[in-house]
Amino acid sequence: MGSPRPPGVRLDKHMAGTLLIVSGPSGVGKTTICRELVKRLDAFLSVSATTRPRRENEVEGVDYHFLSTEEFEKRLRQGEFLEHARVYGGRYYGTPAKPVMDALAAGRTVILEIEIEGTLQVVKRLPQAIAIYILAPTPEDQKGRLEGRRKDSAEAMRERLSKADGEIRWAQECGAYRYFLVNETVEGTVDEMIRIVRESGFK
Numbered sequence: 001m002g003s004p005r006p007p008g009v010r011l012d013k014h015m016a017g018t019l020l021i022v023s024g025p026s027g028v029g030k031t032t033i034c035r036e037l038v039k040r041l042d043a044f045l046s047v048s049a050t051t052r053p054r055r056e057n058e059v060e061g062v063d064y065h066f067l068s069t070e071e072f073e074k075r076l077r078q079g080e081f082l083e084h085a086r087v088y089g090g091r092y093y094g095t096p097a098k099p100v101m102d103a104l105a106a107g108r109t110v111i112l113e114i115e116i117e118g119t120l121q122v123v124k125r126l127p128q129a130i131a132i133y134i135l136a137p138t139p140e141d142q143k144g145r146l147e148g149r150r151k152d153s154a155e156a157m158r159e160r161l162s163k164a165d166g167e168i169r170w171a172q173e174c175g176a177y178r179y180f181l182v183n184e185t186v187e188g189t190v191d192e193m194i195r196i197v198r199e200s201g202f203k
Helices: 030-041 071-076 097-105 116-125 139-149 154-174 185-198
Strands: 018-023 080-089 091-096 109-113 130-135 179-182
Touching: 018 030, 018 097, 018 116, 018 185, 030 097, 030 109, 030 185, 071 080, 071 091, 080 097, 080 116, 080 130, 091 097, 091 116, 097 109, 116 130, 116 154, 179 185
Parallel strands: 018 109, 018 130, 130 179
Antiparallel strands: 080 091
16 A cells, blocks of 8 residues: 655655664564664654544654544645555554655654554655664563553553564565564664664764
């Protein structure tokens, strides 16, 4: 499922910045890793749009851009998303294209925390992107992290855990991910990701 090219947004495959995609099943620590990368690389963290309801303590424009289904679909028709998917009970998620492309044009490292389906779309359009898939050390670790963050209902947590094995196999087989990293510690994982980004040409 692809999105039309955003009008007025140049998808330059030779932009000065580095595009880093971070994916992984729920509960592996992606958000914590991305926030640490932002601090250490002075990176631009893309804020996704979603049609799911805003949770308590979430901030519009910081955690997500919260849109109605009608507004999301309107922007989708207008080609305003770099990638999009419909997941978790029919909710839309998508990456607004213009902030990402503007930051890349300015030479910044840009981080996208997105799902596999979105990664496939982005890598097809911007093949210079570095896609990294994060894994938990064990299934028990992943379950413990999901329980500890207390964001999901028990039913939603079971759904996420049941999908994890299939997602990991898909990530391994789809060809979009250059690296798979086991998140033993946030510090160690972030150190390795910074090494990867710097070896790609970012200084």
